[in-house]
Amino acid sequence: MKHLLLLIYLLMAPCATLSAQELVSNGQRDIVFKSVNVIPMDRERVLENQTVVVRNGRIAALGTDGKVTISKDALIIDAKGKYLTPGWAEIHAHVPPIDDIEPMKEVLMLYLANGITTIRGMLGHPRHLELRSKINSGEILGPHFYATGPSFNGQTVKTAERGAQMVREQKVAGYDFLKLHPGLTKETFPAIAKTAHEVGIPFVGHVSFNVGVWRAIDAGYSSIDHMDGFVEAIVPRSDTLAEPETGLFASWIAYRADASQIPKLVKGLRDKHIRVVPTQALAERWLSPLPADAFTNDPEMKYMKPEQVKGWENTKKGYLANPNFSKEHAEKLIQIRRKLIYACQKNGVDILLGSDAPQIFNVPGFSIHHEMKYMVDAGLTPYETLRTGTVNVASYLNKPDWGVVKTGNVSDLVLLGGNPLKDISQTKNIEGVMMGTNWLSKAYIQNELKKLEKQ
Numbered sequence: 001m002k003h004l005l006l007l008i009y010l011l012m013a014p015c016a017t018l019s020a021q022e023l024v025s026n027g028q029r030d031i032v033f034k035s036v037n038v039i040p041m042d043r044e045r046v047l048e049n050q051t052v053v054v055r056n057g058r059i060a061a062l063g064t065d066g067k068v069t070i071s072k073d074a075l076i077i078d079a080k081g082k083y084l085t086p087g088w089a090e091i092h093a094h095v096p097p098i099d100d101i102e103p104m105k106e107v108l109m110l111y112l113a114n115g116i117t118t119i120r121g122m123l124g125h126p127r128h129l130e131l132r133s134k135i136n137s138g139e140i141l142g143p144h145f146y147a148t149g150p151s152f153n154g155q156t157v158k159t160a161e162r163g164a165q166m167v168r169e170q171k172v173a174g175y176d177f178l179k180l181h182p183g184l185t186k187e188t189f190p191a192i193a194k195t196a197h198e199v200g201i202p203f204v205g206h207v208s209f210n211v212g213v214w215r216a217i218d219a220g221y222s223s224i225d226h227m228d229g230f231v232e233a234i235v236p237r238s239d240t241l242a243e244p245e246t247g248l249f250a251s252w253i254a255y256r257a258d259a260s261q262i263p264k265l266v267k268g269l270r271d272k273h274i275r276v277v278p279t280q281a282l283a284e285r286w287l288s289p290l291p292a293d294a295f296t297n298d299p300e301m302k303y304m305k306p307e308q309v310k311g312w313e314n315t316k317k318g319y320l321a322n323p324n325f326s327k328e329h330a331e332k333l334i335q336i337r338r339k340l341i342y343a344c345q346k347n348g349v350d351i352l353l354g355s356d357a358p359q360i361f362n363v364p365g366f367s368i369h370h371e372m373k374y375m376v377d378a379g380l381t382p383y384e385t386l387r388t389g390t391v392n393v394a395s396y397l398n399k400p401d402w403g404v405v406k407t408g409n410v411s412d413l414v415l416l417g418g419n420p421l422k423d424i425s426q427t428k429n430i431e432g433v434m435m436g437t438n439w440l441s442k443a444y445i446q447n448e449l450k451k452l453e454k455q
Contacts, residue, residue, distance in 0.1 A: 154183020
């Protein structure tokens with residue numbers, strides 16, 4: 001299989017034991033995590049000193065050390081003192097919408113290197129369908145890939161008829177979701193939503209200003225991303241304003257938000273079972289009052305081209321220099337968004353893990369760890385936060401054998417050096433990633449990341 005050419009074969013004696021740091025890959029043998037602490041994610045707990053056997057992309061056995069049978073030629077990974085957890089999802093990912101697949105493969109590796117084993121691409125391109133197929137066949141190494149189609153927005157959809165036609169075209173093409181962007185109207189949006197329900201393809205993403213969050217809820221979005229439209233819905237008299245007066249994600253008016261209106265909004269989302277993808281990292285890094293140099297020197301910026309980082313820096317500086325900007329109002333935007341996230345979590349609205357990358361100071365893969373930290377900052381426990389990228393996503397995608405470490409489930413796993421239930425920053429302490437049948441050791445990941453450095 002072609003994807004195995006990406007990995008390095010090691011000829012090893014039967015039942016050879018490897019440290020988690022060694023560079024190793026899977027042929028046809030079982031892979032065994034020995035003496036590992038398992039965070040199964042079925043509830044908040046740690047199963048200590050476990051043996052986990054992976055065979056053919058599934059968890060074949062899980063039990064106390066010494067109680068599990070290990071095949072003679074198994075590849076054993078010494079995981080003593082480490083933690084094994086389900087791989088995470090990035091539900092607002094971006095893969096380059098271009099004809100060349102090679103740059104797409106680079107982005108896929110950034111996701112995998114950060115423990116992300118499922119992504120939903122949020123700006124579609126016909127080559128993404130080919131990419132999805134090659135990932136599924138094993139020809140290309142990458143996370144499970146769900147593809148949205150090309151954008152529905154004010155430029156691509158001028159009439160209701162065209163909106164309905166695009167829905168049918170993308171359904172026939174085989175996309176998993178429709179991506180909605182700003183610029184849709186009270187005439188074009190209903191046609192898109194109605195046709196999407198008729199043909200059976202979910203729509204996700206932005207809420208156009210002229211549509212508003214209440215129409216979006218009534219129309220049955222599959223997921224609302226960025227919490228787009230949420231703040232406007234709780235700012236008194238926001239409906240009397242023109243879109244430029246409100247700012248991106250209501251950044252200019254969020255200081256006037258009425259938190260007493262949050263329960264009504266959350267009830268609407270819960271009653272319609274609409275998932276929320278906060279992308280809080282985008283707000284905390286782009287729309288916060290922090291200066292650009294708070295992020296430009298982050299280590300992960302070396303994986304982006306210098307001109308890309310410079311563009312992000314200029315965008316951030318432009319935001320801070322806008323006459324509508326004030327430090328106090330920007331801080332209130334961040335705080336009200338945190339309250340919205342917390343209210344969703346505590347009142348039965350499923351949150352899905354997504355950060356929007358590459359985007360302003362959000363590097364693919366790395367930004368999901370920022371997102372998890374920001375959710376903890378919003379009041380979620382580390383366990384609740386981890387659920388947003390595992391159990392909640394498995395439910396959303398109707399994958400009952402994903403998101404939990406148990407016998408029979410898929411072997412999409414992350415091995416960590418510390419316990420993320422106690423310290424969410426341990427999600428960055430990656431010792432290796434199990435992607436289906438492939439074991440990506442720490443050394444392999446570091447080697448691949450080195451190749452991806454742009455500066």
